[in-house]
Amino acid sequence: MTENKYTVVNPLEVPVGRYDKEKLWLFHFGAYADVRAAVWHRCLDDALEEAAEWLAETHPGLLTEPDYADARRELGPEASEDALQEAAEADLTYTESGWLVGYEWWVDAADPADESYKIVFRASAEAWLADYWPKVLDVAGALQEEAATLDADVHTEGCDGTDCDGCTDVRLQVDRTGGWDVHTGDPCYDQSHGGYWGSDILSARSDFESMAEDLIGQAAEAWWQERHCAT
Numbered sequence: 406m407t408e409n410k411y412t413v414v415n416p417l418e419v420p421v422g423r424y425d426k427e428k429l430w431l432f433h434f435g436a437y438a439d440v441r442a443a444v445w446h447r448c449l450d451d452a453l454e455e456a457a458e459w460l461a462e463t464h465p466g467l468l469t470e471p472d473y474a475d476a477r478r479e480l481g482p483e484a485s486e487d488a489l490q491e492a493a494e495a496d497l498t499y500t501e502s503g504w505l506v507g508y509e510w511w512v513d514a515a516d517p518a519d520e521s522y523k524i525v526f527r528a529s530a531e532a533w534l535a536d537y538w539p540k541v542l543d544v545a546g547a548l549q550e551e552a553a554t555l556d557a558d559v560h561t562e563g564c565d566g567t568d569c570d571g572c573t574d575v576r577l578q579v580d581r582t583g584g585w586d587v588h589t590g591d592p593c594y595d596q597s598h599g600g601y602w603g604s605d606i607l608s609a610r611s612d613f614e615s616m617a618e619d620l621i622g623q624a625a626e627a628w629w630q631e632r633h634c635a636t
């Protein structure tokens with residue numbers, strides 16, 4: 406089976422910073438291991454709980470309960486409660502969402518160099534960017550505000566920004582959480598140089614929306630660059 410279909414249970418938990426410790430756990434459930442879930446988490450125990458919660462919603466038939474009555478029949482009336490419990494739960498794995506049959510699930514911690522990791526990472530990262538990255542209309546609004554201070558009549562086509570009151574260097578800065586800011590003027594005065602950047606020359610006649618789209622794209626490109634090993 407070459408297919409690689411994992412449902413990503415928590416795509417927005419994808420590691421987005423250099424110091425994130427999230428690992429990718431790949432779960433296989435069912436007698437044929439054909440129910441697959443990918444979970445971002447630091448530790449296996451919590452990842453299993455998340456996967457089991459997802460399983461309870463999507464494939465409740467794969468969760469079960471220990472059969473204490475059956476254990477009683479097997480061990481006889483003399484058996485202690487502890488022995489019954491041990492026998493009934495022997496081949497099962499407990500989760501808060503229900504029990505899993507031991508031989509009906511297994512898990513791998515995905516290696517970032519593996520294809521499955523890359524596929525899940527890319528899908529998760531795209532979902533993360535869609536949710537947290539700055540939006541075109543918001544950035545366009547900020548550009549328009551900055552442009553309002555510029556003299557619309559001075560700037561001409563082909564101007565490179567030197568000695569012109571009609572235009573200015575403009576930079577979009579996006580941080581690791583998707584927070585952003587628009588800076589104008591000399592980059593030497595930017596208070597922080599961290600994060601991901603896009604730059605352009607802004608005038609009162611700029612097309613703010615397409616400039617915003619371009620700046621957001623430049624910053625996103627830098628964000629992907631930093632993660633090239635995972636994509």
Ligand SMILES: [Zn+2]
Pocket residue numbers: 559560561564565566569570571572573608
């Ligand atoms: Zn100019």
